[in-house]
Amino acid sequence: MPSQGAQDGIAQxxxxxxxxxCIEFYNLNTxxxxxxxxVMISVVPLFLILRYxxxxxxxxNQMVVDKLKLELENQSKLSKKKSKRRTQVQSPASTTTSG
Incomplete structure (x- = not known):
């Protein structure tokens, strides 16, 4: 693996x-x-902005997915509670009828 100094030399x-x-092109065609x-000057800032x-x-997107999962969990909990309430039969308070 090349050292940091060698990498700096290559980049330089x-x-x-x-x-x-670019200078040669500028001399031939301004x-x-x-x-x-x-283009050379704007590539790095553009890359940083697009990455951001x-x-x-x-x-x-991750926040939306997390909120959707939370909402679905809450909906399933509510539906379970409602189904339990429906299955429980309440006995009448009095079995006698007046008539």
């Missing part, structure tokens, strides 16, 4: 080469070079 080299390619530079949005969506 890739960044330098990418920047040099629109293409400008677009390449804007994906995490928020995942957390929101």
């Amino acid at each position: 080299g890739v960044t330098h080469e990418f920047f040099q390619a 629109m293409l070079g400008g677009f390449g530079f804007v 949005a994906a995490n928020i969506k995942r957390m929101d």
Whole structure:
């Protein structure tokens, strides 16, 4: 496994080469070079924003699923209580009839 210094050197080299390619494109075609530079600068913030949005969506979906499970559990508890009440037969208070 390469050390941190070697990884920094590789990242620095890739960044330098990418920047040099953008400069060469800019010398040949200013629109293409400008677009390449804007893309190079905006990739990292865009990636971070999209990752944050994906995490928020995942957390929101999980919260909705948890609330739905809780609601279903409450509904099943209520239906069990109602079915127990229906099965119990109450005896009348008096068996005599007046007539």
